[in-house]
Amino acid sequence: MAELVKNPAVQEKLYDEIKTTCGDGEVSEEAVHSMPYLKAVILEGLRKHPPGHFVLPHKAAEDMDVGGYLIPKGETVNFMVAEMGRDGEEWDRPMEFVPERFLEGGDGVGVDMTGTKGIRLMPFGVGPRICARLSIAMLHLEYFVANMVREFEWKEVPGDEVDFAEKREFTTVMKKPLRPRLVPRN
């Protein structure tokens, strides 16, 4: 939501898609499946701001060679999820919020969050211990963000600007909580 406050043009493009798809009604669970820009906004949020900067620590089941480095059996391995999503060698202008990268012609098209076709984005982990509820989590994100944008215009408050500094709690959260002005759309 902070990125939508900071990027009003993205928020308006999303609102346009909501209006076109749902008219004046609430965004239903079914409707979110036919909203590509909404999906792109959520993916871009998970790329730039994954809630977990690491997945749960994993352990090497056997000696492994990864790019010439030996990971001995039994060693703990942590995955730098946020750094992957912000890697300038993988992503064009990684610190900018650009949902369009997940639409046709963008550098994020076809990205596979389950890791079966390579790993560039893994906010839910990958492999056998991938988040057990990835689908319901994605549905919740799409459903809530769409309905919150349908109800309100999310605006920055002068003198109380959005600050993307982070702090680590159980997940990574905003150091300065988001305090936007919500303007009812109707």
Ligand code: HEM
């Ligand atoms: C944005 C929302 C969510 C994110 C980013 C997320 C992310 C993750 C991550 C990173 C892991 C660890 C993967 C690994 O160890 O490699 C995980 C595991 C898990 N998640 Fe989620 N999760 C989310 C929502 C949920 C929800 C809503 C549920 C349940 C309703 C859920 C249930 C689980 C379970 C049960 C595991 C353990 C799977 C296992 O160890 O086999 N998650 N999740």
